[in-house]
Amino acid sequence: MTVLAEAEGLAAGYAGRPVVSGISFRLEAGQRLALLGPNGGGKTTLLRVLLGELEPLAGELAVNARCGTVPQSSAARLDFPVSALDVATMGSLSRLAWWRRPGRAERDDAGVALGRVGMADRAETTFGELSAGQRQRTLIARGLVQGAGLMLLDEPFTGVDRTTATALEALIAEIASEGKGVVIATHDLDQARRCDLVLCLNGAQIAFGPPGEVLTRDVLERTYGGAIIEIPGGGAGILPADHCGHG
């Protein structure tokens, strides 16, 4: 299998100070990797180093595919005068020479990508008027137009309802089944469980491997600093970091 991204002893951070360290993983074509950890645990920093926005502070990192990114919804400007089609078309800019503008062919590609993510009928809707799930789909379409072999999604399920999250998850699985790699930063334990690989981190890597091996109570307690709660009737859940200390 083609290795899309591989890290060994990777550390990354800002101004020479590591935010995450000891990261070692390997992602092959067709695999979905969930980055699981609390707020401030280093998930977004790891995505930024994969994108090449940050240089590794230590260790080795090889990224062997063009990266497409789906940022947190709040990162994109909802007040911009752009349609869903305009946003998807932006994906073509990375493939065009600097003096070339997207033309009919690029907009056709964007229209096809929007159709693939179930957004064909909203192509002309202003991006800021779309629902959170539709905005995520549009940004995924932009990644498809970009020809990304590795899609990096930063908390794509935040702010979307359960039905939309399930539909998004199915779309992500379909993209992976076509041989693309997908990295998903998430808080959602259930969704992480359904990925091929999970990397738990909280400032440093806690564990990496298939969810069946990695998602043990011990690993989750170390990942979330012990904020695991028993659910009446059996099972356990993660108490989000924002709620810790609020009684």
Next chain:
Amino acid sequence: MLDPFSLPFVQRGLVEVLILAVPAGLLGSFIVLRGLAFFAHAVGTAAFPGLVLAGGLGFAAPLGALGAAAAFAGLVFVPSRRDGGRGRESYDSLTAMVLVGCLALGVILASDVFHSGADIETLLFGTLLLINHGDIALAVIAAAGALAATGLAGDRWLAAGFDPASARPLGVSSPRLDLLLLGVVALAAAAALAVVGALLVTCLFVVPAATVRLFAGRLRSLQVWSVLLCAAEGALGLWLSVKTDAPPGATIATVSGAVFASAATVRVLIP
């Protein structure tokens, strides 16, 4: 009613303001979208020492303005890239610091070196009724530069402003693209100094685009209507200034401010 436009010097002023509406509308759209309103205001004001130097040393004022504006854009751009190019916050703080330095330099040059205090009002508020062919030529160059730059880089400026976090993988985070935007804004602002002066550049480059921004749903309509509104406000302000014997730069600023206030009120009342 249109008597003022039969006067040759008013006609030249009208031609100048209509030409400047092109760069003002095209670039103004990106100025409001990318949060560069403060930079656009500051680059005009920062050209002040260049104008004082030109007057004191006897070379063309537009050259002085252009040189100072280009130096200002460079001074803001270079440290902002070292800071990681974090966008608006980075530009704003640097813009404020460089602006203060430029104003201080201009005041010292005007008061202690060239003793050109009497010209300061003209430098700061413009002389639309004393436009010459050189001013019109500079406006044409600024319009051509804005057309070429927005044609080449407009889609990339839009994509970088829309989603800064994805600018790098989209290939739109190039320093050259940011420098091009700051550079053409500096060129156009320098060209506008003759019309509205250093302090009122904002009324051409920010206010019309900000007004249209309240209603425009797409970039293309924002640009087209900004050009048209800027031209209309410029022509109306010029006409009013002749009719009322008021300074043209300040009159255009008043007209554009009133139109913005009315549009914002309409937007609030009819969401």
